[in-house]
Amino acid sequence: MPLKTIVRSRVSPVWAAALLALALGGCAVGPTYQRPAAPDVSSFKEAEGWAPAAPADALERGPWWQLFGDPVLDELAARVEVSNQNVAAAVASYAQARTLVREQRAALFPTVSLDGGGTRSHSGGASSGSAGGRTGNSYQISLGGSWEPDVWGRLGRAVGSASASAQASAADLAAATLSAQGELASNYLSLRQTDAQKRLLESTLAGYQRSLEITQNRYAVGVAPKTDVLQAQTQLANAQADAAGLARQRAQLEHAIAVLVGQAPGNFTLAPADWQPVVPDVPIGLPSALLQRRPDIAGAERRVAAANEQIGIARSAYYPSVSLSASYGFSASRVADLFSASSSVWAMGLSAAQALFNAGATTARVEGSQAAHAQAVARYRQTVLAAFQDVEDQLAATRVLLAQQALRRQASEAADQVEQQVLNRYRSGQVSYTEVITAQATALSARRALVQALADRQSTAVALIQSLGGGWQAAVPAPAP
Template identity: 70%
Template sequence: MPSTLRPSLIALAAAAMLAGCAVGPAYQRPSAPEPASYKELQGWVPAAPADALERGPWWTLFGDPQLNELAASVEVSNQNVAAAVAAYTQARALVTEQRASLFPSVTLNGSGTRSGTRGGGSGNATVDPNGNIIGGGSGGGSVRNAYRLSLGTSWEPDVWGRLRAGVTAASASAQASAADLASARLSAQGELASNYLQLRAVDAQRALLATTIAGYQRELRIQQNRYNVGIIPHSDVYQAETQLANAQSDDLTLVRQRAQLEHAIAILVGKTPADFAIAPIPQGQAQFAFFVPEVPVGVPSTLLQRRPDIAAAERRVAAANEQIGIARSAYFPSIGLSGSLGSSASRVGDLFNASSAAWSFGLSAAQTLFDAGATRARVAGARAAHEEAVARYRQTVLDAFADVEDQLAATHVLSQQQELQRRASEAADKVEQQVLNRYNAGQVSYTEVVQAQITALNARRALVTTQSTRQTTAVALVQALGGGWHAE
């Protein structure tokens, strides 16, 4: 190698190893709408940021041991979560792969061949000092051995920052995948909690109907006896039968709903519906503890830190930003360094002799002179992809704030509705009893009794439904806030 070329190659390699010129734009998190406070907070006390950032088994605050057990099994059994875990593992592997491109690659090659020729002479074969067979026999000819061993290396210095941009983009994508995993986990846990609480509400409805159906059956027997002795017309018996059949039909509707909810829970915990069952609450238990925990709501700025879907969208913006630099690096020449050290010999033992060694060191550079605007198009496409990612990030933020506002409004309204429906149920129960007393005294027809009983039953069921909706709304609010909260 000429002495004038070697120093310049070494200087170029050293410069490339130190630091390259980044061709991509510096990343800044895009701005997004961020209100000072929630519109629907309405008297709620904002949680301290440290508390709002705490995550944990939020479902335990509902005080149901079976819900705690089921929610914990989602982490290890739900297949959507398992798929998200696998996707995150793939993303991390891609980061390692991209980071490896920053370092030289080294290869070791070895070969051995044995070749010969056939001659027309005769005589005895001879062996030369290198072990090759020359001549011999009636066929003549010769046999030669050739062995080669080489160590090669190649490296693409990251002069323009393209490789580092690839690593940064892969890291951002891996972080987005981690946020997707958190979203999948939170979604599965929230869906399970909501389905379980609805199932328990169905149990409460069935317990309520069981008591009502038992009462309707007693009344049907009483009306049948009264009709048999001629006290009442047959129409009163028909009304009692209709009322009982309708209540029994409603119970069968609840049986179907419960089965669907139980099947959905089975899938969420990674089991087949045939292998999973949740025992109902006792049929005689007409009351159900609809405990609704108070959810401390943080200031809006913490939502950007808590929501995993927002975090995933922001990390995808960062990855798209790095793709601009990767596309722009095509404007600059690609530079490569290569070297090799090897030896060849006719005997294996001679491969390691210094006299048979040969080395090489090379520098390559390539620059695209004309590509009909392809590079410019790729840069424009990368910029457009970045703008799309920014728009999706901002839309995700807007949707998140709307989600929180919706759940806050629902929580506030449902609390008021529950109180009103509690009063309505108590009043309907009193009316039912008064009408039944008047009927027994012969003052009103049985039709009025039926109407009063239907009104009372509907009021009780509406109260149970509202109580259950408050619970599922609390679950939805936890999800809207990005996870659980810290409970002192």
């Protein structure tokens, strides 16, 4: 049952209660926030022997995609923050979270209202015109205010929870932006690698066309069998089909890039250009820096802080809520007398309410908020672990792909020599055309594998930069109000 006390006739008890409420304003209930413990990792296991040539602060000097040295990529990546719709949604979500902070902070201040009205009433008869009845008018206007002192810290914790949620939303915005920029960079570099693959196939197709002409000439003079011509035609047709497949792949990448920069695919075109197989050296820093560099980790930590505030809000229900009110106005039967001194009316009051029995609802809410906090802590730690795994995976991939590229280059150079030697031997009639087909297919596969190895290194560099949080840095949390 709520317990209320109204004081109107005497002022001193009200002010005494107000002073008491202010004195108790620092008695906030609930746990003090402690940042959850994260795994203690002194170094990345896969970074052993890692010695990038780039300066350690390369990612803080500007947009990270500039490390790839492609002006078209620079222009497209800059458009992501402005035109990408996922980023736009995250921006709106952050703006909404900030308005919630202002809304919660407004509850710390008094509310002032102006009321006015007029009534006409009749009493003493069956109708308004009956004998003995009385008809009268009443007008009133008043200025009132109410204030709920934050005795137990509930309102302050609500502001703190909203502020932490807004900071988490800011981290979500950074994560969405980084994700979109990383996806754009990967798609763009894949598109340029596809252009390189197409040029490689075009050059190979020209060689296959010459081989077909050779076999046709040899068949025409009776030196080569019909099967040689058929094999050459089959090889040429398969290579042409591969080229068509690359055209399809390029179109899909171009469409994806258009959407990422906020354009309809039908209005967006990227002309073919030379591929710059630049693989930047990425400074990785210490594992402890990852907790500040990754926006998803920062967002998860801020959600823990918001959940911690909710525990205090729930616990404040164990204590009575106090509110102060005051009003001053005028009341009269005629408008002309409304603002006379004799018509003034004032009132001041103090009310306190305490739930005496609610069948354990308050305890249930406290335990629920504690469980939500434990859930947020677990998600934070899982996010940290996943981040460490992501970095370790990309470091391992970077090291392995570097070794693979050297081997792919050796294989491609050797396959090119074998192809040329077998083709010369075929022209002199020393080997069958089947050996030529095998050598040419092996050489083409080796060339394409080398291009793919370079592309994989670029994609891994993008993924490593993303796993390290790009150039983003977590803001220092604002102190609780």
